Amino acid sequence: MSASLTLVVLMxxxxxxxxxxxxxxSLTRVLIGxxxxxxxxxxxxxxxxxGNGSPPLVTGTEADDSMVDPVPQVLMLTAIVINFGITAFLLxxxxxxxxxAQLGEEGDTLPDEHEGETEAETESSFDPLDLDDAAVQEVLRASDERPGDDESSAPGGSHRTTPNDRTHDTTGEDRG
Incomplete structure (x- = not known):
């Protein structure tokens, strides 16, 4: 068996x-196929x-018949990219x-392991205002603004000065 016949049988x-x-x-089998x-x-x-041949590099002379045609190589690379894209789509x-398939009968949520709880029990354990207050406190801790600071005259509560706020005297010193 020659290599060409082997590849034809394999193909x-x-x-x-x-x-x-x-x-x-099965979609998994469709992907494998x-x-x-x-x-x-x-x-x-x-x-x-x-067959084999010399690289298709033309340096001012005419194309030789022993040079390999680059079009099949480009087609193979294109086929690989298309195969990859469709494989990603199938995945x-x-x-x-x-x-x-894992969704419950409602169609928009997964089945909950706490299905026996009543709505009142759920509302008592979850208070959205507590989460909002915690989020506001987190933002305040991360910023320079502190509640109760009266030192700032800016409406945003910023203590920083910008380069436009500084005054320059004739000696070149900055005063903030």
Whole structure:
């Protein structure tokens, strides 16, 4: 068996198995089948590109017949990129399908492990005002503004001076 015949048999087997697996109902098998068909297509382009030759670098002379055609190489790279993009799309589709299968009967939330609690118990344990106050206190701690500071005359409570607020005297010293 020559290398070319081996690649032809491998390509045919990959097409056959890939199409067979793509006909299954599982999205994971569709993904595997698509990967097999994409790789078989790359082997087909490789086989159709011809034999070995010199690099296609033309330096002022006419193109020689022994030079390799670069178009099949470009087509193979394009096929790899397209195969990658569709594989990423199928993976996202598989994940979304799995996520929707995990949803409860309501269709928009996952089943809660605390389904037995009443609404009053939930409201007593969760007070949105406490969270808002905690968020405001966090922002105040992170900023320069402190409640009760009367030193600032600026409405925003900033103690900083800008370069426009400084006055310069003739000696070149800055006074803030």
């Amino acid at each position: 045919g087997a990959m097409y056959a198995v890939g199409i067979y697996v793509m006909l299954e109902r 698509f990967l097999l068909v994409g790789n078989a297509t790359n082997i087909l382009i490789f086989l159709m590109s011809g 996202a589709l598989i994940y979304r399908s799995w996520w929707l």
